[in-house]
Structure formats: structure tokens, C-alpha cells
Amino acid sequence: MNGADALIETLVANEVTACFANPGTSEMQFVSALDRQLAMRPVLCLFEGVATGAADGYGRMAGKPACTLLHLGPGYGNGLANLHNARRAFTPIVNVIGDHATYHRQYDAPLNSDIPTIVGPNSLWVRSADSPETVAAITAEAITASYGPPGGPVSLILPADAAWLEADSEPVKAPVPVRHAPSGETVEAMAKALRAAAKPVLLLGSQATNAAALVQASRLAAAGYRVLTDTFIARQPRGAGVFRPGAMPYFAEAALADLAGVDLMIYVGTVVPVAFFAYPDRPSVLAPEGCETLTLCTRQEDSVAALTALGDALGAPATGPVQPLTIAEASPTGPLTPQSAGISIARHLLEGAVICDDSVTSGGGVAAACATARPHDVLALTGGAIGVGMPLAIGAGVAAPASKIVSLNGDGAAMYTVQSLWTMARENLDVTVVVFANHSYRILNIEMGRTGAGNPGPSASKLLDLGDPRIDWVSLAKSLGVPAVRCATAEEFDAAFARAMNESGPKFIEAAI
């Protein structure tokens, strides 16, 4: 057993059994060791941003980390943006970053880089396993650290010699940290404040949007309290039979209007809401001025227990409101729009489906229609770094092979990690990819006016428009092995999406909006 074996054996012993990888020479021992431990599933990604986004999707669905295998500092760099998103989703991920042999680092070979510094800002924990005997223990430490709470990516650096040298060791078990419930006094204080407030709001984030938490939150709604969630959630059940809290609007002015008059905000697994960006003459903080703000439980604590205790303290009903099943009977007709696409998606979405949402300006229509669709899960873009929609779907597909995965993408976002399509085909994942092709960074056309920068002229337009040349999405998807179709009308899209739901394996739909 060498250091690479010790690493993989410890990962597998702790149920880390999926590896999203793009290896290089320094990772060859890890790659070779995979042949000796078949419980670890290797998934090749043709770009590291695909691998890290896939690990995010996997972790959100599986509730346990996947590992990535990345090639030194540049390989990690390629995956950095989706690890930023994973950090904001609090997703446990064990990044394994190969490095030069310990004695080789000093010579600053071309691929040498300052890995600990590069990984720091998006890692809960960083450590280099510099000797083979320590690899197993350090790997267990990494796994535990990735769980947080509230969880996130960790970075285990594996020098080539620590991987190839003999490591006489057993796999080490990694304890999973437990979340603690808030104290009874905290819960009582919240109940008292809620009863006293004229217009209170509870704001849910991170763990507080999961299925068990929503059941408890629905009791608070039944007791008359308004419940909202963060704008972008890591994972949330939606649709028929599920409680539907409101969501903080994306644009600050809409959020402020929505919260006008609110005199108490209670945070449940989240913190004070802030604007996604600053704009001239608009506030950063979205809690109304003078509004009291309290925390029922932090992201580190047990949101489910906290909400249960609060419902009990308030004498809330045992159950609360849930969404009905209401889907359009007939296909929408006419030109394809995000709204008509949303109606079709809601019509045909399978129970237990997982929507991976990176659809930017096209997403609102889908979310509205799917609020009463068959029950499903939604994974959102938590960190604002576009290019996560298809990678998330890969990870969700590996973690939940019995579920239909639906990946919704803006065309600008989809181009970021377009290599994802190849991995979907290679692994025959049951993913339906929708790209909303409006041939522009539409959100930036909107934001340009909002930031006071005025209307785009010829030079500015060159940086916002994607229409010259027009990307032939169908050919692109097919070239990477995914069957594809283009839909220009609502009827075409409805039929194509229905077909995709009824067939297995990767499908691609260009929604020409």
C-alpha cells in the first residue's frame, strides 16, 4: 500500500466514493490506485471547473463529500470559480490536489505554484500530506473538516512522493461533526419577539431550506408568520406537497419594497440579507432600517431542531400549508419564451426530479410555473459565478441515479463549462440540459442601466452581445455526444421536453427565445 492507496482507502472507508477528476503526471499514483479500490467511481471531466461543480452537485444531493482530483495550482485554479459557488452552498467537498514531490518543490519547476495560498480563500481546511505514513490520518481530518458545520470545500495537497512511497497504514475513520440545537432560552426569546412584533419575517438559509426544515417552517406559516428564504439556495424541495416560503427578490429595490414595514427579521441558518451588487444611491443591506434582527440559529447549528422548537414554543399547528399540484393541461402555444418554457417544464417534470439552475434571466418563468409542479428539488447558483448548471447536473446525476436531472442554463453561462456535455454522454447520465439561447449576456444589459452606466454603445455592445457568430448549440451538443434538438416555438419545446422526460440518458434542448 502506497500513500495514494492510503488516501483512497480512507476516503472509501468514510463513504467518499465518487471522484471527479482531471489528473496530470503528479497524480498518476492516485489514478493507478483506483484500479485497486473499485468502490471509488472515477468520473473524468475535460476541464476542472466541471469537476468541482460536479462535486458540488454531488455533495448537495448526497449529503456527503465527493472528492476531486486536480493537477497542482493551475488545475485547482481552473476549478476555483465553482468551488467559490460550493463554499457559498456549504457543500462538503474533499479536493485532492496533486503536487510535486516534496524535495522537488524547491526547484520551482514550471508547474510549481503556491498551492496553499491559491486554495486558501475557498477552503475550510488546507493541509499537505508530506509523508506517506500521515496520509490516512490527514485524509480523515479532511473529510471531517469538509462537514463543517456548515460544511464546504477542503484542500488536501498530495505531493507525488507521498503518493508513491510505501505507507504502512490502515484506513482512518473520520467522525462527522454534529450540529447543535440553539438553547431553550434562545428559542423562547425568538417566540417572545415574534409575538410582540407587528410585521415579523423569518428568513431561512442553508440547512433551513431542506425538506425537514420546510415542514417545520410551514407550521410557523400556519401560525401566521411570514417565512422567506435567501434568494439563492443550495438545495430546496419545491412543488406539490411542499411548503413554499417566499424568496428574497434578486434586485435590491424589489427586496426593499417587499420588506417595507417589517419590524423584525429572524435569521434561521442565514445572516442579514445584502444586495448582490452595490449600486449608486441604493443601500447594501436589505433589512429595513430600524428593523430588529435576531438569530434563531446560525449556519453552524441545527436548523431543523431550531424550527421545531420554535413552532412548539409558539403553539403552532402540527402541519402547515403545502403547494397543490396544478399544471397546465395543454401545451402553451406561440413563440417560445422563458414563461412558456416554464409552463412546459412544469407540465412534464417528473416526480423526484432535480433542477440545477444557472438560467440567470430566464429562470424566473420556470420557477413560477414549477411552484405547483410534481415535487422536485432545486439546486441554485449560490455564489454568482456562472457556469455551474451543467457541472451540478453531472454531480447530481451520479449521486441520484434514479432521479431525472434537469439543467437550466443561460447561453452565456453554459459556454463557461460546455465541456460538461461530454462527461454526461460518457457516463450516460439521465440529464436533460436546456440552454436558453438569447444570444446575449442579458443580465448585463439590464445591469448596465442600473449601475448608472447608461446604454451600451458600439464598444460596450461588443462585450455584451453573443450573437455574432450565433452559436449552433445543437451541433455543439451533438459534437460532444449528447442528442440535441432546437425549439423555436412553445409547442416544439413542450414536445421536446416531454420526450426528454420519457426517455433515459442525456438530452440537450436549445430553447431559442
Place this chain on the structure above:
Amino acid sequence: MNGADALIETLVANEVTACFANPGTSEMQFVSALDRQLAMRPVLCLFEGVATGAADGYGRMAGKPACTLLHLGPGYGNGLANLHNARRAFTPIVNVIGDHATYHRQYDAPLNSDIPTIVGPNSLWVRSADSPETVAAITAEAITASYGPPGGPVSLILPADAAWLEADSEPVKAPVPVRHAPSGETVEAMAKALRAAAKPVLLLGSQATNAAALVQASRLAAAGYRVLTDTFIARQPRGAGVFRPGAMPYFAEAALADLAGVDLMIYVGTVVPVAFFAYPDRPSVLAPEGCETLTLCTRQEDSVAALTALGDALGAPATGPVQPLTIAEASPTGPLTPQSAGISIARHLLEGAVICDDSVTSGGGVAAACATARPHDVLALTGGAIGVGMPLAIGAGVAAPASKIVSLNGDGAAMYTVQSLWTMARENLDVTVVVFANHSYRILNIEMGRTGAGNPGPSASKLLDLGDPRIDWVSLAKSLGVPAVRCATAEEFDAAFARAMNESGPKFIEAAI
């Protein structure tokens, strides 16, 4: 004039006139300001790794920086790998990284990140322009810093409010630092050591591989001294009429065999050669044991002046050997191989062409054949982070519009930044892209054995093989707007490459080897 105007005006005043960009909301003021200063050419890239690699290619050809425009930490992260390569090429680049408004950072909005830390390892200089009045002066500082010597990427962080607030300022001139020649004593000492050595070698790197330096280096060859270059060079003229030094072999054992018996190595704009990776039981340092090592000039110094002075001190002839023009008269025939492709490329390569080389295991055949082709320039993969071949070509095409650009890529490497093809089409760049499609990470199959990891089994093969599904490169290139053809025989490739040289605009050739 706002802060964004101050930035662009200062860039343009210092001849920084190309901007490779993928902006977001925090960069809208910069984008808008482009409409007010048309001397800055905006080039949209659909992924930041394309933008940074393009800036590298531009800087290598233009001898001055381009700027990039990147969206906070994740946007920079996406460009990190090619900035690692640019750092190893010593290419001046001014990265402009948009950030949240200064007062908004404290709220840790979703896209907030620790930008100074993330950019640090690949930046010669980092500074945030936090107030609009300082933007012009800080921009000038950035430009100067990017020149080094020996030059490299710098990171100018531009908060949104510093961009949108009024900045009553004039553009600031940025002095370009001068390189100093080594002292006369140093030159004399080198001459003396060379005369005394039994088997000396001069090793050239960075600036010492440019056209003027090679002319001087050829004099040393004429005087009987062996001259080599680093394995991977930022830019080097090659072909007929140009002095051809040897190159350090990639694999350590080949390098050590080549240098056996060498008793003196003199470094010219470079440092001690080391193995690209460490391997069990092989040395890291490639200078033979016991060999004396001296430095004629560092990367910071003036290599051309140093070589000139050394030639004079040795009484070397005024001119040295140059390559003949020797190209095959007839097309190669039979199955397409990297070697036959190399013969065809050499046959048809236009004078003044620029080869951007990310061809990994397929590159050797091309380099050998092109050694006596029409004079051209070669830009190599300096930092080992694959995915630079097409981005470099974009930058070279923008910097040298009169030159034919040839981008050579392994298929694994090309997939990293495949979005490049769209920008080539959009800008109608005169680039011929060749992808050598062997449907595997061939280098890793070789390296796996060399690292002692053995032969790949079923799991390992899943991470090395690209053949399932086979990428349809022709459809992929066409889908992004670039005319494409697949060549499976030497004759087909010869004809296709000849056509590409005779027509203008982007072309794509899949070399099915």
C-alpha cells in the same frame, strides 16, 4: 470623467490598447467607458481562461501589455491557469479585476472573495484602486510593474464605486523600466571560464531567445561553444535564416544523457534547469553533478547586450550559423502522423507565421520539420498548464494582424479552452487551428509508466482515455463559427493546411492521428 475613464485613458496613453474581457455587473462602468475611448479594442472571450491566454499571446508578440477585464475573484480564478503560464513566460499583462464597491465588501455578498490573496501567487504587483482620484496613478504603476523586468502579470483591483465616481484626473505616463547589461567583469569572467572549460554549454532563456539575442548567440556557436535553450520558450524565431540552438529535452533522462560530460553551464536569462516532474530514483536538477554553473545575466538583465559583450570578449566571428531553407517538395503520403503533419506544416508555413504550440506529445514532429521552414516565431507552453494554444493564437492574431497564426493543440489541451474558437470567428482572426486528435491524454499514458505507477487498468484508463464518446471536432468548430475539416491521411492534411495558408480568416483542421 469617472474612475473607469481614468483607467482606460491612462492605459491608452501608455499604449495598452487591447482588452480581452469577460465582464460582469461590477465592470459595467469600464464597459461603458470603452464607448468613450475607441483606441481601446475590446475582445470578448466566452471564458476568462481564453482572455488571460490571449493577453499572454498578445504580450509575447507586441512586447507590451494588453489588459484583461475579469469579474471579481471567480472571474480571475477562471483565468488563473493561463496567468500561471504567462508568469512563466514573463509576459507583461495588466489584469483589471472588478470588485464590489468599497463599502459593499464588508457585507460578504455572494460574489465577494479574497481577491488579493487569490491573485497574489501569479501577480508581480497587486493593488486595489479604492478611490477614483488615485485610479490613474495606480494604473500607471501597474503598467510599469508589468514590465518587470523580466515582466509578468499584475493585478489592478477596481471597486465598482471607484469606477463610477467622478475622477478629476489626467492620464499618467508609466515609465518602462530599462534592463541593465551585466558588468564587464562578469563578462570577462564568463569568457575566461568558457576558454578554460573542456565541454561548456550556454543555456538561454526568457529574453535570450529573442531575435537579436539569437544573432549574438550564433556568434558563440561560430566560436565553437554549444548553445542550448530552455525546453519551453516564451517566444523564439525559428526556421530559415535563423540560428538554431539546441533545446533541453523534456524528459530528464534524455537531458542528462545530452549533457553528459559537460563541465560548465552558463545561464543567460535563465536559471538551473530542473526536471518538469520528479520521478522515483531520478534527479531533479539537470545540470550534471560536479558541473560548474555560472550566470552571465539574470532574467532581469539585458541578455542581448550580455551576449554581444561575451561574443566580443571571446573574439567571436561577427556572424554565426543560420538554418537553411529545406522543405519537402512533395506532400507526404499514407496515414497521418505528427511527423507527416510536421512535414506538411513546414512545406506550407508562411514567412512571418506565428506558431502557438500546445501540442504536447504531437509537437515534436512539427518542431523538427519546421526547423528549416520559412522563418517564423514559436510561442510555447511555458508553465505546463494545458489549454493555452488557442488563447495564445487569439492574442497573437490581435497583436500581429499581418501574420498568419498557427495554433497547434493536443485534443485534451484544446478542450480546456475550446470557447476560443468563437472569439476567433467573431474577430475574424487569421488563425489556423490544428487539433491532433489521438483521443487520449497520451502524455499521461507515457508518464504513468515513468512514475512507476504501472500500466493503467480499467479505472485508471477511464481517466486517461478521451475516446468514449469521440469528440466530433469538425462539428464542434463549425458550431462556434469556424470552418473546419477532418484529415485522416497525410495527403488530406497537406492539402488542407496548404489551403488554410492561402486563405484568410479562422480555419480549423482536425488531424486524425
